[in-house]
Amino acid sequence: MAVSVPIYSNTNGTSKTVSVDFVGDILAASFDPSSNTGSVEYYFKFTTGARDTDNITLPVKIVKGLDDLALNHIKQSATDTANVYTDVHSMVIDYIFDYINGHVADQYSSGVKQQKRMKFD
Numbered sequence: 001m002a003v004s005v006p007i008y009s010n011t012n013g014t015s016k017t018v019s020v021d022f023v024g025d026i027l028a029a030s031f032d033p034s035s036n037t038g039s040v041e042y043y044f045k046f047t048t049g050a051r052d053t054d055n056i057t058l059p060v061k062i063v064k065g066l067d068d069l070a071l072n073h074i075k076q077s078a079t080d081t082a083n084v085y086t087d088v089h090s091m092v093i094d095y096i097f098d099y100i101n102g103h104v105a106d107q108y109s110s111g112v113k114q115q116k117r118m119k120f121d
Helices: 088-101
Strands: 003-009 014-032 037-048 061-063
Touching (some): 014 088, 037 088
Antiparallel strands (some): 003 014
Protein backbone atom coordinates (compact mmCIF):
# COMPACT_ATOMS: atom_id res chain seq x y z
CA MET A 1 0.00 0.00 0.00
CA ALA A 2 1.47 3.32 -1.06
CA VAL A 3 1.58 6.44 1.04
CA SER A 4 0.62 9.49 -1.00
CA VAL A 5 2.14 12.80 0.01
CA PRO A 6 0.22 15.81 -1.34
CA ILE A 7 2.30 18.92 -2.00
CA TYR A 8 0.46 22.23 -2.24
CA SER A 9 1.82 25.39 -3.82
CA ASN A 10 0.37 28.52 -2.21
CA THR A 11 1.75 30.64 -5.04
CA ASN A 12 0.03 28.67 -7.80
CA GLY A 13 -2.90 27.27 -5.84
CA THR A 14 -2.20 23.78 -7.20
CA SER A 15 -1.27 20.41 -5.73
CA LYS A 16 1.04 17.61 -6.82
CA THR A 17 1.48 14.19 -5.26
CA VAL A 18 4.48 11.96 -4.58
CA SER A 19 3.75 8.33 -3.71
CA VAL A 20 6.05 6.18 -1.60
CA ASP A 21 5.51 2.45 -1.69
CA PHE A 22 7.17 -0.42 0.10
CA VAL A 23 7.30 -2.71 -2.90
CA GLY A 24 7.77 -6.38 -3.50
CA ASP A 25 7.59 -6.16 -7.29
CA ILE A 26 11.26 -5.25 -7.26
CA LEU A 27 13.08 -7.87 -5.27
CA ALA A 28 16.69 -8.79 -4.67
CA ALA A 29 17.69 -11.96 -2.93
CA SER A 30 21.00 -13.55 -2.17
CA PHE A 31 22.00 -16.99 -0.98
CA ASP A 32 25.25 -18.04 0.63
CA PRO A 33 25.64 -21.79 -0.02
CA SER A 34 28.51 -22.15 2.46
CA SER A 35 26.30 -21.13 5.40
CA ASN A 36 22.95 -22.13 3.87
CA THR A 37 21.56 -18.68 4.63
CA GLY A 38 19.78 -16.25 2.44
CA SER A 39 18.54 -12.72 2.61
CA VAL A 40 15.82 -10.76 0.92
CA GLU A 41 15.84 -7.01 0.46
CA TYR A 42 12.77 -4.88 -0.04
CA TYR A 43 12.72 -1.45 -1.62
CA PHE A 44 10.96 1.87 -1.34
CA LYS A 45 9.70 3.17 -4.66
CA PHE A 46 9.04 6.91 -5.14
CA THR A 47 6.75 7.83 -8.03
CA THR A 48 5.01 10.98 -9.17
CA GLY A 49 3.07 12.09 -12.19
CA ALA A 50 4.38 15.61 -11.65
CA ARG A 51 6.57 17.23 -14.26
CA ASP A 52 9.62 19.44 -13.97
CA THR A 53 9.89 23.02 -15.23
CA ASP A 54 10.77 21.68 -18.71
CA ASN A 55 7.50 19.68 -18.65
CA ILE A 56 9.36 16.35 -18.36
CA THR A 57 7.98 13.70 -16.00
CA LEU A 58 10.10 13.41 -12.86
CA PRO A 59 11.90 10.06 -12.52
CA VAL A 60 10.90 7.06 -10.42
CA LYS A 61 13.39 6.60 -7.59
CA ILE A 62 14.19 3.28 -5.90
CA VAL A 63 15.67 3.35 -2.40
CA LYS A 64 17.22 0.26 -0.81
CA GLY A 65 17.88 1.54 2.68
CA LEU A 66 18.63 4.44 4.98
CA ASP A 67 22.15 4.70 3.56
CA ASP A 68 20.79 5.20 0.02
CA LEU A 69 21.06 8.99 -0.02
CA ALA A 70 19.08 11.09 -2.52
CA LEU A 71 22.06 12.55 -4.37
CA ASN A 72 23.86 9.64 -6.03
CA HIS A 73 23.93 7.68 -2.74
CA ILE A 74 26.54 10.21 -1.57
CA LYS A 75 24.71 13.21 -0.07
CA GLN A 76 21.32 14.15 1.29
CA SER A 77 19.49 16.59 -0.95
CA ALA A 78 18.35 19.14 1.62
CA THR A 79 21.77 19.48 3.27
CA ASP A 80 25.42 19.06 2.41
CA THR A 81 25.80 15.95 4.54
CA ALA A 82 26.83 12.39 3.84
CA ASN A 83 25.20 11.12 7.04
CA VAL A 84 22.79 8.22 6.52
CA TYR A 85 19.14 8.85 7.28
CA THR A 86 18.24 8.14 10.88
CA ASP A 87 14.76 6.83 10.07
CA VAL A 88 12.35 6.23 7.18
CA HIS A 89 10.59 9.55 7.84
CA SER A 90 13.84 11.50 7.29
CA MET A 91 14.54 9.57 4.10
CA VAL A 92 11.06 10.24 2.68
CA ILE A 93 11.25 13.95 3.54
CA ASP A 94 14.65 14.31 1.83
CA TYR A 95 13.56 12.52 -1.35
CA ILE A 96 10.40 14.64 -1.52
CA PHE A 97 12.52 17.76 -0.94
CA ASP A 98 14.60 16.69 -3.94
CA TYR A 99 11.50 16.27 -6.12
CA ILE A 100 10.14 19.68 -5.14
CA ASN A 101 13.36 21.70 -5.36
CA GLY A 102 15.42 19.66 -7.81
CA HIS A 103 19.18 20.00 -7.74
CA VAL A 104 21.99 21.41 -9.85
CA ALA A 105 24.52 19.21 -11.60
CA ASP A 106 27.11 17.89 -9.14
CA GLN A 107 25.27 19.36 -6.15
CA TYR A 108 27.45 19.08 -3.04
CA SER A 109 30.11 17.31 -5.18
CA SER A 110 27.83 14.29 -5.50
CA GLY A 111 28.28 13.74 -9.23
CA VAL A 112 24.53 13.89 -9.99
CA LYS A 113 23.03 15.20 -13.20
CA GLN A 114 20.80 18.25 -12.94
CA GLN A 115 17.19 17.63 -11.96
CA LYS A 116 14.85 20.55 -12.46
CA ARG A 117 12.34 21.46 -9.76
CA MET A 118 8.73 20.31 -9.70
CA LYS A 119 6.41 22.39 -11.87
CA PHE A 120 3.24 23.64 -10.17
CA ASP A 121 1.69 25.86 -12.86
